[in-house]
Amino acid sequence: MTGLDLTTDVLVVGGGPAATWAALKAAQDGADVVLADKGYCGTSGATASAGTGVWYVPPEPAAREAAMASREGLGGYLADRRWMARVLDQTYAGVNELAAAGRYPFPTGPDGKQLRNGLQGPEYMRRMRIRVQRAGARVLDHSPVTELLTDPCGAVAGARGHRRQAGQPYRVRAGAVVLATGGCAFLSGALGCNVNTGDGALFAAEVGAEMSGMEFSGAYGIAPEGTSVTKTAFYSFATFYHEDGTVLQGAASQGGRSVIARALLSEKVYCRLDRADEAARQAMRLAQPNFFLTFDRLGIDPFTQRFAVTLLAEGTVRGTGGIRITGDDCSTTVPGLYAAGDAATRELICGGFTGGGSHNAAWAMSSGIWAGRGAARHARSLGARAATRRLVAAGGAGLRPTGTPGPADGFREVVAAVQAEVLPYEKNYLRHGERLTASLEVLDSVWQQSRASLHAGGGDTIRARQAAAMAAHARWMYAAALARTETRGMAKRLDFPAQDPGQHHRIRAGGLDRVWTRAEPLTNASATPAAPLEVAS
Numbered sequence: 335m336t337g338l339d340l341t342t343d344v345l346v347v348g349g350g351p352a353a354t355w356a357a358l359k360a361a362q363d364g365a366d367v368v369l370a371d372k373g374y375c376g377t378s379g380a381t382a383s384a385g386t387g388v389w390y391v392p393p394e395p396a397a398r399e400a401a402m403a404s405r406e407g408l409g410g411y412l413a414d415r416r417w418m419a420r421v422l423d424q425t426y427a428g429v430n431e432l433a434a435a436g437r438y439p440f441p442t443g444p445d446g447k448q449l450r451n452g453l454q455g456p457e458y459m460r461r462m463r464i465r466v467q468r469a470g471a472r473v474l475d476h477s478p479v480t481e482l483l484t485d486p487c488g489a490v491a492g493a494r495g496h497r498r499q500a501g502q503p504y505r506v507r508a509g510a511v512v513l514a515t516g517g518c519a520f521l522s523g524a525l526g527c528n529v530n531t532g533d534g535a536l537f538a539a540e541v542g543a544e545m546s547g548m549e550f551s552g553a554y555g556i557a558p559e560g561t562s563v564t565k566t567a568f569y570s571f572a573t574f575y576h577e578d579g580t581v582l583q584g585a586a587s588q589g590g591r592s593v594i595a596r597a598l599l600s601e602k603v604y605c606r607l608d609r610a611d612e613a614a615r616q617a618m619r620l621a622q623p624n625f626f627l628t629f630d631r632l633g634i635d636p637f638t639q640r641f642a643v644t645l646l647a648e649g650t651v652r653g654t655g656g657i658r659i660t661g662d663d664c665s666t667t668v669p670g671l672y673a674a675g676d677a678a679t680r681e682l683i684c685g686g687f688t689g690g691g692s693h694n695a696a697w698a699m700s701s702g703i704w705a706g707r708g709a710a711r712h713a714r715s716l717g718a719r720a721a722t723r724r725l726v727a728a729g730g731a732g733l734r735p736t737g738t739p740g741p742a743d744g745f746r747e748v749v750a751a752v753q754a755e756v757l758p759y760e761k762n763y764l765r766h767g768e769r770l771t772a773s774l775e776v777l778d779s780v781w782q783q784s785r786a787s788l789h790a791g792g793g794d795t796i797r798a799r800q801a802a803a804m805a806a807h808a809r810w811m812y813a814a815a816l817a818r819t820e821t822r823g824m825a826k827r828l829d830f831p832a833q834d835p836g837q838h839h840r841i842r843a844g845g846l847d848r849v850w851t852r853a854e855p856l857t858n859a860s861a862t863p864a865a866p867l868e869v870a871s
Contacts, residue, residue, distance in 0.1 A: 338497065338504035341721050342368040342472070343713035344706070345493055345506045347479045347534060348514035349375035350382065351695070352675025354462035355428070355702030356512045356709070361469035365710035368506050369471050370495055372478040372515075372529045372796075376463035379516060380651055380676075381455045381698070383526035384565070385622045386691035388699075390429050390451045391422050398422055405693070409654075409685025410822035410833065412547075412840060414858045417682035420662070421693075424700035436461045441620075452621065453695070455526075477504060478796050481729025482511065482537045482671075490541055490670035491723050496796055509713025509720035510670045512705045513538060513657065514698075517650030517676035518807040520756050521749065524555060524646040525562040531800040532650070532807035534677040538657045539806060540728045543666045543673075544844040546854070547655035547681040548807075549814035549825040552763050554595065555652060555690065556587060558628055559602070559642035565625045566690065568618055571610035575640060577601045592826075595645055595759040604640040647757050650807070653824060654680040654688050655814070658842060663708025664701050672709050674701040681840055686823020730846065731785045731806075732798035740787035742794055748801035751780045756808050765815055766828045774812040778849075781805045785847060810843045817841050817851040 344360040346353050349371030357369040369375060376382060391401040402418045429450050432438045438461055440448040467473060479495040483505070492507040518532030535545060555564025569587035574594060576582050582603060584593040597603050610618065615637055619626055629636045650656055657666055657673035659682065664672050675698040684693045713720060727733075732745070755773040756762050784805055790798040818825050818841055820834035840854040 337502040338500075340368055340472075340505070341507045342366045343509045343720070344368070344512065344709045345370065345508035345510075346512045346514060346706070347493065347537075348516065348675070348677070349373060350379035350514065350516060350675060350698065351459065351462065352677070352698040352702035352705075353512070353514035354459070354466050355699055356514055356672075356674055356706035357466045357471045358462070358469050359703045359706035360512075360710040361466070361471045363707055363710040365713055367469075367471035368474065368508070369466060370474040370477045370479055370493070370506065372476075372533075374475045375466070375473050376459045377456075378526075378529050380524075380526040380530065380690070381695070382459040384455045384563075384624060385452065386455060386695045387452050388425065388429060388450070389422065389692045389696035390425055393423070393426060405684055405687060408687040408823065410687070411838065412681050412685030412823065412856070414682050416858055421683050421696050421700045424703060425696040428699045428703060432458075432461070436465055474504070479533070479537065480795055480799050481727055481733060482541050483507070483725040484541055484728055485723040486726060488542065488668065490668055491720070491725055493537075494727065494729075507721060507725065509716045510672065510709035512672045512674055512709050513677050514674040514702060514705070515677045517653065517656060518804060519649045519651045520647055520753055520804055520808070522647040522757055523562050524557070524564050524648050524651070527648065527651055530651050530676070532803040533800060534673070535657055535810075536799070536803035536806050537728070538666065538668070538671065538673065539844060539846055540730055541668050541671065543668045543671060544658040544842050545655060545810050546658040546679040546840055546842050547653075547686065547814075548650070548810040548843050549818045549841060550655050550681070550686040550823055551650050551653040551811040552765060552815075552824060552826065553648040553652035554591065554645040554759070554763050555648050556591070556594070556643055557646050559644045561628045562646070563625055563628065564646055564648065564690070565622055568607065568622070568625060569605065571607045571614060572605045573608050574643075575604040575606070577604070591645070592764060594643070595763050598645065599760060602642050605643045606638070606640045607636045608638070610637060645759060645763070647762065648690070649756070649811070651676055652688070652690050652694075654684060654686060655811070656680065661708070662704065663711070664705035665708055670712055672705040674698070674705040686825055729799070731781070731802035732788045732790070733795065735785070735787050735789045737786035739789040742790045744788050745790060745794065745798045745801035748780060748784050748788060748805060752777065752801070752804045752808050756811070764828060765826060767816060767819075768829075770812050770816050774809065774816065777805060777809045777812065781809060781847070806846060809849050813849045813851050814841045814843045817853075
């Protein structure tokens with residue numbers, strides 16, 4: 335082939351925390367590692383551009399019990415306590431390793447002890463990039479993967495991609511592949527999510543992997559109007575207002591965001607962080623300085639002055655759905671394929687509800703470590719034959735149209751069509767069966783057209799594949815949402831506002847030309863309460 339041609343033991347696709355932990359641990363286990371990032375590893379993605387809390391809990395029985403119990407109800411009792419305990423153990427060890435080996439400058443409390451339950455994304459990812467390179471991994475920046483490669487038996491054997499700056503294709507032959515590409519925010523404009531278009535899920539589905547928890551995807555973050563910073567936690571100190579200055583009753587960052595969504599359908603909504611005392615204000619500025627950059631530049635004091643807000647879709651970045659995990663090493667249903675971070679389902683540790691950091695940050699670290707080590711073991715098990723397997727290209731929509739290829743910029747139409755079904759509050763956030771069905775019919779048509787004609791040459795192949803991934807992601811989301819005829823966790827249905835004890839199961843989804851869903855019985859999930867819970871949508 336023309337362009338760069340590499341052979342390695344483990345290929346890691348992505349560049350955020352899950353990807354860098356996977357690459358680091360695979361390299362430390364003796365594997366030869368290549369990490370391919372769509373952007374510049376260490377600066378791209380949701381974590382690198384922000385600060386994040388971490389589900390970091392000392393190994394004290396009472397503290398661990400409280401940590402596991404804290405979100406079981408919110409998540410619809412779909413989490414698995416064995417996985418919770420594993421993540422708490424691994425995150426505790428990983429954060430401590432970051433402090434010692436990574437020399438991360440954690441702040442200290444009044445007692446002089448380091449506060450290790452939060453990370454500043456830019457510094458965190460800068461240090462992780464350094465650690466990955468020092469471990470010997472090769473980093474391919476600005477090198478988005480466009481498809482996976484398999485051997486004739488269907489096992490994953492590498493990937494193809496495009497090097498943006500060199501303007502050339504590349505191929506990596508690998509014993510195992512870790513997908514750590516993040517979730518899908520549908521190019522909504524949320525900070526750091528311009529690379530989160532669901533690519534990894536599309537690649538996985540094309541080789542036969544399954545999704546899980548895709549109904550838990552109607553996540554929207556609060557942001558000042560016209561900006562991208564979705565630091566929803568700070569809005570717990572907020573009062574929300576109608577355009578006329580009266581208080582918007584019931585509006586809140588937790589439990590009242592749907593009130594904001596409804597109001598935004600007909601008017602502007604304003605906000606003021608007027609419930610934060612002086613101590614809280616100082617702590618907020620120290621914890622998340624980038625939250626205040628916009629206000630400072632505009633000359634707005636968010637604690638005393640009202641400002642307009644909006645809601646930005648965050649899909650499976652802040653949701654919990656993703657590639658289904660089948661083993662403790664984050665393996666999938668496809669041999670040689672592993673998933674980590676937001677690309678993978680997080681139901682195992684938080685059921686149907688999570689947030690931008692905390693559990694997601696802990697999962698990124700832990701799943702990355704497990705996936706990297708698992709991929710290294712798998713590559714070793716193949717021996718020398720890993721480098722001699724015949725390679726079969728797995729990519730479809732956006733690469734190999736089944737009909738007459740369309741225009742080179744056809745991806746723009748696909749992106750716009752998908753966004754029209756997943757960004758509006760009344761379709762994705764305020765979900766109702768009739769609207770979901772109508773949107774899914776549109777999305778099925780978009781997919782069929784994409785499969786038949788979506789194609790682009792050169793660098794635009796990347797955007798064509800992103801468009802195809804967004805279309806596939808949206809179809810799995812809405813198919814799973816229709817299959818869950820209840821309100822549980824983040825999966826809220828206006829036409830089914832109660833939680834149904836008979837649906838205490840997970841929902842698997844998959845397929846491309848024909849999407850399918852099926853219930854997955856639970857074996858180790860938390861016990862659900864006997865009486866159904868009414869959940870406000």
